[in-house]
Amino acid sequence: xxxxxxxxxxxxxxxxxxxxxxxxxxxxxxxxxxxxxxxxxxxxxxxxxxxxxxxxxxxxxxxxxxxxxxxxxxxxxxxxxxxxxxxxxxxxxxxxxxxxxxxxxxxxxxxxxxxxxxxxxxxxxxxxxxxxxxxxxxxxxxxxxxxxxxxxxxxxxxxxxxxxxxxxxxxxxxxxxxxxxxxxxxxxxxxxxxxxxxxxxxxxxxxxxxxxxxxxxxxxxxxxxxxxxxxxxxxxxxxxxxxxxxxxxxxxxxxxxxxxxxxxx
Numbered sequence: 001x002x003x004x005x006x007x008x009x010x011x012x013x014x015x016x017x018x019x020x021x022x023x024x025x026x027x028x029x030x031x032x033x034x035x036x037x038x039x040x041x042x043x044x045x046x047x048x049x050x051x052x053x054x055x056x057x058x059x060x061x062x063x064x065x066x067x068x069x070x071x072x073x074x075x076x077x078x079x080x081x082x083x084x085x086x087x088x089x090x091x092x093x094x095x096x097x098x099x100x101x102x103x104x105x106x107x108x109x110x111x112x113x114x115x116x117x118x119x120x121x122x123x124x125x126x127x128x129x130x131x132x133x134x135x136x137x138x139x140x141x142x143x144x145x146x147x148x149x150x151x152x153x154x155x156x157x158x159x160x161x162x163x164x165x166x167x168x169x170x171x172x173x174x175x176x177x178x179x180x181x182x183x184x185x186x187x188x189x190x191x192x193x194x195x196x197x198x199x200x201x202x203x204x205x206x207x208x209x210x211x212x213x214x215x216x217x218x219x220x221x222x223x224x225x226x227x228x229x230x231x232x233x234x235x236x237x238x239x240x241x242x243x244x245x246x247x248x249x250x251x252x253x254x255x256x257x258x259x260x261x262x263x264x265x
Contacts, residue, residue: 004067004107011069012081013037013044015060018093026059034093044081053263061263062223062245065096066103071136072096076143095140101148102136105155108218108237115236117169118162125158159237163196163216166236170194170214222246228265232258 017040020033031037039047039057048055072095073079082089109129113122132155135146167174175195183201189209197212199219209229218237227248232238232255240259248264 003070004103004110006065006067007070008045010074011044011065012073012083012092013040013046014069014072014093014096015063015065016040016044016046017082018096021059024059026057026062028056034090062241064239064241064244065100066107068096068100068103071103072099075137076140091140091144095143098143098146098148099136102132102146102151105152106132106136107239108159109155111237112159112162115162115166117165121158121162121165125162128155128158159218163198163218163236167194167196167214167216217242227252 013036016037017035018033021027021031023030029038037046039055041047046052046060048057052058052060072092073081076095076099077085077088077092080088082092106129109125109132112118113125113129118125132151135143135151138146170193172194175192177192177200178196179199179201180197181201182205183203185202185205187205187207187210190207190211192210192212192215194214195212196216197220198216199221201221202225203221204224204226205222206226207230208226210227210231212230212232212235215232215235216237217235220238220242222242223245225246227243227246229249229251231253233253235255238255238258243254243258244261244263246261248261250260250265252260252264254260
């Protein structure tokens with residue numbers, strides 16, 4: 001199966017060039033799309049990788065291409081970089097975000113396939129994954145013509161049903177906080193088992209000790225949210241970038257397959 005984790009050693013530094021960023025709490029300076037970051041080395045490595053947060057680039061630490069970088073570099077463009085073939089640079093930088101979106105969809109579908117309560121949907125999920133994997137192998141021109149929004153909608157229909165099946169396992173009335181504005185909310189020790197927090201704004205929310213077991217966290221904005229002591233066991237669709245953007249500690253219980261961010265206390 002396709003690797004859905006970034007392999008920077010096999011990427012042409014695409015996220016460091018293709019994507020723009022603005023001077024803010026997340027980035028020390030501004031950079032236009034298509035312009036290489038000043039910290040990008042000639043070998044496509046990051047010159048300040050081990051001290052990104054201390055250097056004012058915390059935004060880089062919460063980004064994940066889900067493996068799209070190496071896919072575009074080594075498969076779509078056959079291992080020939082934008083430095084070796086400058087005429088491909090603009091197109092490559094436009095293709096990268098498209099493939100990144102497809103890889104993110106693959107990540108969600110792949111996680112859904114690990115959820116036993118949704119086994120009745122596994123056949124449809126496998127077919128959808130095979131279809132998206134085929135799309136990632138298209139030529140650059142075809143990738144740029146893709147209606148990624150339509151692909152996302154078809155996946156979303158399946159993921160919504162998966163979410164319902166998984167969260168039904170709590171055996172209790174499920175809280176629907178989908179898209180809720182919970183910025184800075186005081187949710188210390190809150191019982192959010194099986195809640196739908198899809199797309200919720202939890203920026204700087206206090207979730208200390210909160211029970212988030214079996215909660216749906218797809219698209220939830222967890223920037224600077226305090227997850228210290230929270231129980232995220234079995235929560236679904238929580239990505240590593242979401243965790244990296246939050247705060248937590250050694251007592252935070254993570255879902256299987258997640259990595260405790262190095263900057264957590």
